[in-house]
Amino acid sequence: MTDHPFSLPAIAYSDIEAAANRLSGTAHQTPVLTSTMVNDRTRSQVFFKCENFQRTGSFKFRGAFNALSLLSDEQRNRGVLAFSSGNHAQALALAGRILQIPVTIVMPDDAPAVKQAATRGYGADIIFYNRATQNREEVTQRIAAEQGSTLIPPFDYAPVIAGQGTAAQELIQEVGELDILLVCCGGGGLISGCAIAAHTLSPHCQVIGVEPKKADDATRSFYSRTLQTIENPTTIADGARTSSLGSLTFPLILHYVHDMVTVSETAIVRSMFFLWERMKLVVEPTGALAAAALLEGIISVPDARIGVIISGGNVDLKEASKLFSKTTSKTKRTPRLPLAQELS
Amino acid sequence: MTDHPFSLPAIAYSDIEAAANRLSGTAHQTPVLTSTMVNDRTRSQVFFKCENFQRTGSFKFRGAFNALSLLSDEQRNRGVLAFSSGNHAQALALAGRILQIPVTIVMPDDAPAVKQAATRGYGADIIFYNRATQNREEVTQRIAAEQGSTLIPPFDYAPVIAGQGTAAQELIQEVGELDILLVCCGGGGLISGCAIAAHTLSPHCQVIGVEPKKADDATRSFYSRTLQTIENPTTIADGARTSSLGSLTFPLILHYVHDMVTVSETAIVRSMFFLWERMKLVVEPTGALAAAALLEGIISVPDARIGVIISGGNVDLKEASKLFSKTTSKTKRTPRLPLAQELS
Numbered sequence: 001m002t003d004h005p006f007s008l009p010a011i012a013y014s015d016i017e018a019a020a021n022r023l024s025g026t027a028h029q030t031p032v033l034t035s036t037m038v039n040d041r042t043r044s045q046v047f048f049k050c051e052n053f054q055r056t057g058s059f060k061f062r063g064a065f066n067a068l069s070l071l072s073d074e075q076r077n078r079g080v081l082a083f084s085s086g087n088h089a090q091a092l093a094l095a096g097r098i099l100q101i102p103v104t105i106v107m108p109d110d111a112p113a114v115k116q117a118a119t120r121g122y123g124a125d126i127i128f129y130n131r132a133t134q135n136r137e138e139v140t141q142r143i144a145a146e147q148g149s150t151l152i153p154p155f156d157y158a159p160v161i162a163g164q165g166t167a168a169q170e171l172i173q174e175v176g177e178l179d180i181l182l183v184c185c186g187g188g189g190l191i192s193g194c195a196i197a198a199h200t201l202s203p204h205c206q207v208i209g210v211e212p213k214k215a216d217d218a219t220r221s222f223y224s225r226t227l228q229t230i231e232n233p234t235t236i237a238d239g240a241r242t243s244s245l246g247s248l249t250f251p252l253i254l255h256y257v258h259d260m261v262t263v264s265e266t267a268i269v270r271s272m273f274f275l276w277e278r279m280k281l282v283v284e285p286t287g288a289l290a291a292a293a294l295l296e297g298i299i300s301v302p303d304a305r306i307g308v309i310i311s312g313g314n315v316d317l318k319e320a321s322k323l324f325s326k327t328t329s330k331t332k333r334t335p336r337l338p339l340a341q342e343l344s
Numbered sequence: 345m346t347d348h349p350f351s352l353p354a355i356a357y358s359d360i361e362a363a364a365n366r367l368s369g370t371a372h373q374t375p376v377l378t379s380t381m382v383n384d385r386t387r388s389q390v391f392f393k394c395e396n397f398q399r400t401g402s403f404k405f406r407g408a409f410n411a412l413s414l415l416s417d418e419q420r421n422r423g424v425l426a427f428s429s430g431n432h433a434q435a436l437a438l439a440g441r442i443l444q445i446p447v448t449i450v451m452p453d454d455a456p457a458v459k460q461a462a463t464r465g466y467g468a469d470i471i472f473y474n475r476a477t478q479n480r481e482e483v484t485q486r487i488a489a490e491q492g493s494t495l496i497p498p499f500d501y502a503p504v505i506a507g508q509g510t511a512a513q514e515l516i517q518e519v520g521e522l523d524i525l526l527v528c529c530g531g532g533g534l535i536s537g538c539a540i541a542a543h544t545l546s547p548h549c550q551v552i553g554v555e556p557k558k559a560d561d562a563t564r565s566f567y568s569r570t571l572q573t574i575e576n577p578t579t580i581a582d583g584a585r586t587s588s589l590g591s592l593t594f595p596l597i598l599h600y601v602h603d604m605v606t607v608s609e610t611a612i613v614r615s616m617f618f619l620w621e622r623m624k625l626v627v628e629p630t631g632a633l634a635a636a637a638l639l640e641g642i643i644s645v646p647d648a649r650i651g652v653i654i655s656g657g658n659v660d661l662k663e664a665s666k667l668f669s670k671t672t673s674k675t676k677r678t679p680r681l682p683l684a685q686e687l688s
Contacts, residue, residue, distance in 0.1 A: 321668075
């Protein structure tokens with residue numbers, strides 16, 4: 001059935017259960033919110049799993065903490081290393097602080113000051129490189145060789161995928177089985193883990209990935225069954241700017257995910273505004289992707305039980321207000337065809 | 345013991361229990377959030393009861409729905425009436441729609457368009473009056489006479505007070521007994537109800553009201569044991585711009601509340617910014633009052649279990665971003681004396 005050269009990684013629901021045990025008492029069990037207005041508008045029962053309330057402000061803490069928990073004593077002593085100027089960096093920094101593991105983050109020297117400060121605030125060391133004159137891989141090789149440290153990839157890493165899957169596990173355990181689960185997709189760590197969890201806990205649930213139109217590599221990969229890449233997409237959903245799915249997440253998505261859809265930049269901002277104004281949730285652009293597919297009527301399944309993962313809330317309030325000043329809260333009221341028809 | 349002329353109203357914990365039964369299945373059981381950062385900074389265990397996630401975006405729905413539920417069939421047919429351009433109007437409008445009771449809201453004709461739209465959106469009729477040429481009381485008398493409708497006061501009304509008390513009831517039932525409960529105070533409906541609930545469910549809990557310095561009538565009333573008023577206070581916390589406590593809420597506060605404190609406008613904005621940026625909660629200025637007393641170190645009780653009511657989240661996002669552009673997220677790190685010392 002598969003045209004791609006990757007085999008299905010051996011990540012099972014039991015890995016997610018084990019991750020949940022490691023996270024218990026350290027990660028937040030984030031709340032699930034409902035909105036009568038959203039239910040009325042979509043004629044469905046919608047459950048928002050609010051990972052913007054997770055520690056460090058995104059689901060990334062789940063995978064980071066699970067990954068660090070699995071290291072040997074020797075690896076812990078030597079510390080860990082990651083490239084990221086985003087949520088993975090902050091998540092790893094806090095997980096390292098909790099587990100007393102030294103964390104080094106490699107960032108371009110033009111990374112926003114606010115992101116540098118957040119990462120340092122959780123106690124990580126930052127090493128800068130110059131994007132124009134230095135190669136990121138070379139910088140890492142050198143640091144890894146010097147420190148003997150373990151690289152923790154942001155998504156294409158089994159312990160990270162298992163950790164992210166605990167978000168869907170918690171959601172389904174709290175609200176019961178779902179008909180649809182909407183999950184944003186960047187590198188695919190969150191959706192892979194969540195789809196594995198849903199496969200066991202809610203076997204009839206259709207898991208649907210949501211990407212920005214401007215960074216639609218995963219959707220193209222899904223439909224072509226061949227790994228597609230994208231160069232420096234300009235979407236405001238910075239968590240979805242990854243150049244491609246990974247060698248673990250791509251086959252997992254082909255196997256466990258039922259569909260992929262894309263949403264426009266305008267739809268992302270409009271949904272973000274709705275989540276802030278009407279649901280009182282501070283959500284970052286990537287965090288609004290899954291909700292956008294629903295609120296814009298791209299996914300419309302009346303009488304269904306729909307889970308929506310709100311992936312994170314790390315956004316500069318001033319930047320967000322600039323986005324909002326260009327938009328309105330008006331969302332389309334005429335949904336497109338029901339999913340069953342779209343898929344058929 | 346009391347110098348004031350008011351007797352203690354007969355509102356008991358059983359009224360709050362009865363209100364909770366009426367609200368069950370209609371009001372949201374709002375989530376309780378915790379923040380490791382807040383716990384670390386305050387050296388306490390802090391529980392935020394998030395009424396910004398309540399239906400219509402504030403705790404007011406609790407009191408409004410309870411009050412309307414208690415009306416006779418004849419009263420229901422004739423409809424209800426209220427003055428408000430704020431959260432009480434929206435709460436009553438939705439409660440009326442759910443219970444199929446006609447709701448008329450009297451607003452000044454210069455009320456913000458966004459508030460008019462929200463109230464109309466929930467299906468209420470709005471009657472405008474001109475603040476310069478018309479007297480609000482006369483307008484009401486006329487409408488009440490014409491319609492035979494029942495006036496539902498925003499706070500000084502036993503069914504409203506009992507309804508608001510369910511916020512603290514839910515909080516304590518979920519997290520267990522508290523040492524301190526911080527509640528914002530405008531007309532005193534929320535804090536009266538919450539203090540009655542705490543008195544039964546957590547008898548050793550000290551209930552502390554928080555007001556803006558610029559609208560400190562309740563604090564002055566509390567300390568002088570004589571009802572004090574304030575004329576058109578200019579605080580940004582619009583829910584606390586009431587001119588005085590009521591004839592029910594004042595004696596209830598004297599009897600059940602342990603202390604009252606005030607916070608500056610800067611403290612309100614700074615705390616609001618913290619709640620948005622770090623806790624990912626869209627909170628209105630009034631909703632940040634109770635948190636401000638804690639985050640600014642005005643209340644500091646190490647090793648205590650502290651409940652904080654976040655009362656609402658109805659704020660124009662553009663107005664909020666203007667407030668934030670004038671402030672920073674920096675909060676004071678040196679708390680004042682512990683409460684025990686301040687109170688002794």
